[in-house]
Amino acid sequence: xxxxxxxxxxxxxAHVAKAFLEAGAKVAVYDDLSTGHKTNLFGGTDFIxxxxxxxxxxxxxxxxxxxxxxxxxxxxAVGESMENPELYASNNVSGMVNILNAMSACRVKVLxxxxxxxxxxxxxxxxxxxxxxxxxxxxxxxxxxxxxxxxDWYDRLKGIKYTALRYFNAAGYDASGAVRGRDAKxxxxxxxxxxxxxxxxxxxxxxxxxxxxxDGTCVRDYVHVxxxxxxxxxxxxxxxxxxxxxxxxxxxxxxxxxxxxVAATEKxxxxxxxxxxxxxxxxxxxxxxxxxxxxxxxxxxxxAYTDIEDIIKTELL
Ligand code: WQD
Numbered sequence: 233x234x235x236x237x238x239x240x241x242x243x244x245x246a247h248v249a250k251a252f253l254e255a256g257a258k259v260a261v262y263d264d265l266s267t268g269h270k271t272n273l274f275g276g277t278d279f280i281x282x283x284x285x286x287x288x289x290x291x292x293x294x295x296x297x298x299x300x301x302x303x304x305x306x307x308x309a310v311g312e313s314m315e316n317p318e319l320y321a322s323n324n325v326s327g328m329v330n331i332l333n334a335m336s337a338c339r340v341k342v343l344x345x346x347x348x349x350x351x352x353x354x355x356x357x358x359x360x361x362x363x364x365x366x367x368x369x370x371x372x373x374x375x376x377x378x379x380x381x382x383x384d385w386y387d388r389l390k391g392i393k394y395t396a397l398r399y400f401n402a403a404g405y406d407a408s409g410a411v412r413g414r415d416a417k418x419x420x421x422x423x424x425x426x427x428x429x430x431x432x433x434x435x436x437x438x439x440x441x442x443x444x445x446x447d448g449t450c451v452r453d454y455v456h457v458x459x460x461x462x463x464x465x466x467x468x469x470x471x472x473x474x475x476x477x478x479x480x481x482x483x484x485x486x487x488x489x490x491x492x493x494v495a496a497t498e499k500x501x502x503x504x505x506x507x508x509x510x511x512x513x514x515x516x517x518x519x520x521x522x523x524x525x526x527x528x529x530x531x532x533x534x535x536a537y538t539d540i541e542d543i544i545k546t547e548l549l
Contacts, residue, residue, distance in 0.1 A: 234258040235468065236298045236340075238284060238331065239305030240277070241268025244346060244402055244457055246411045248302055250274060251461035252468075262293050263305065269413025284327035290334040300342035300468045303331055306375075309419055310350065310515070313372035324375035325382075332386045340392075342471040343383065344464050347396040349453075349481070351377040354517050361523040362398070362479050369515055380479065387477045395467040400453035400483035400522045402460055404537065404546040421490065422454070422547045425497055428505060429548055436505060438490050440512030449490035451519040453483035456537035456546070466531040480531060483522025488540045496541045500548060 235252050239245040240261030245268065252259050253276055260278040273279050282289040284305050294301070306324045307313065313320040328345075335343060350373030352364050368374045383394040403422045405411055418424055427433040441448040463482050471477075488496070498505050527533040537543050 233299050233468070233472070234260070234297060236260050236262055236293060236301045238262045238301060238303045239268065239346075240302075241265060241270065241272045241413070242304060243411075243415060244399075244460055245302075245304040246272035246413070247406055247457045247461040248304065248464045249277060250406065250410060251458070251465045253277065255465055260293065260296075260298070262290070267415065272411055272413040274410070284330055285322065287330045287334060290330055291337055294334050294338035294340055298338070298340050299472065300344065301331065301335060301340055302344045302464055302468065303328070304346040306346070308372065310370045310372045311419070313370055313375070317371045320371050320375050324372075325378050328379040328382055332382060332390075332392065335392055336386065336390045342468060343392055343394040344467045344471070345379060345383060345394060345396045347380055347398045347479070348373060348376045349398050349400045349483070349520060349522065351380065351398060355520055358519055359485055359521045359523040360481065362481055362526055384477070393471045393475075394477045395471060396479045397460070397463055397467060398479065398481045399460060400455050400481065400520065402457050403454040404456045404458070404543040405549055406458055407546050407549075409549050421452070421493060422544065425493070425505065425544075426547055429497070429501055434506065436494065436507045437510045438494070438507055439510060439516060441491075441509050442512070443518040445489055445518055447489050447491045450516055451487035451489050451521065453485065453487055453521045454493070454540060454543055455483050455535060456543050459533075459535040459537055462536075463527060463531060463533045466533055470531060478530065480527040480533075481522040481524055482527060482533075483524050484535050484538065485522055485524050486538070487519060487521040493540060493544070497544050497548075500541055500544050
């Protein structure tokens with residue numbers, strides 16, 4: 233099996249590339265290194281430096297007998313997507329059009345796409361399953377949904393089979409420390425906590441403690457990145473077996489509050505974590521937890537990391 237991992241030098245992409253290499257697949261990584269890192273490229277990987285807006289380069293990367301494409305190259309900062317929608321429309325939506333057109337031209341028939349729980353918007357019921365209404369509340373989530381819809385049409389019109397994997401809160405790092413490159417300006421809870429632990433940041437600002445949850449802070453479904461990576465491998469294998477296109481939530485179905493994540497971090501590091509409570513951040517749902525029954529049943533996926541403390545340990549490596 234030869235797989236083209238687009239965005240394979242990034243956070244989740246590097247873990248995905250590693251999972252495919254370990255499964256004996258041939259891996260080519262296509263990445264523009266805008267947020268990815270060369271240090272995240274493993275031995276045995278072909279590397280093509282390129283942007284997904286460069287259709288010709290994408291096409292030449294796919295002309296070399298690719299069985300499947302895994303697409304993880306996207307802009308992913310929710311706040312930035314609201315301030316600079318043009319950037320998100322170009323990168324996320326036009327980039328996807330280019331990938332689909334290149335696949336169509338090169339007759340590559342299998343695509344696994346990194347989607348997001350952001351396609352659902354504010355949860356109307358919990359846990360959120362794949363049939364939940366799709367009402368994104370930020371432009372980032374809208375671009376992911378548009379990508380899913382594009383894939384659906386290219387399936388019908390061009391026979392490209394796809395799997396959209398809707399990640400909940402991706403967290404942690406490869407336990408062996410193999411993935412070293414990290415986001416320069418982290419925006420998510422666990423990478424920010426790591427900066428506080430490393431004393432690069434004075435304290436963690438907790439956004440709101442007056443939510444209707446067990447301790448007043450928001451509940452999220454933190455899913456380990458190596459578990460996400462394993463799901464990509466299972467999804468590609470399933471499509472190569474000839475199964476139809478599908479959409480899966482990837483979460484643990486557990487939820488931790490921000491205070492619980494802080495307490496678990498303090499247990500891991502053996503000292504208090506400096507924390508300051510500040511008002512709510514706009515757009516944050518109180519609780520967001522996945523139903524992962526469909527991925528378990530159809531992909532045979534079972535998250536190996538079930539304990540937030542173990543996830544945090546790998547984040548702090
Ligand atoms: C987690 C919890 C915050 C930072 C986002 C996107 C989502 C997906 C994943 C890409 C929340 C709280 C955070 C901080 C805090 N992105 N928090 N202080 O918002 O659940 O999901 O990333 O696909 O689309 O919306 O993740 O890590 O920002 O926040 O108190 O400094 O931590 O309020 O409850 P979020 P997050």
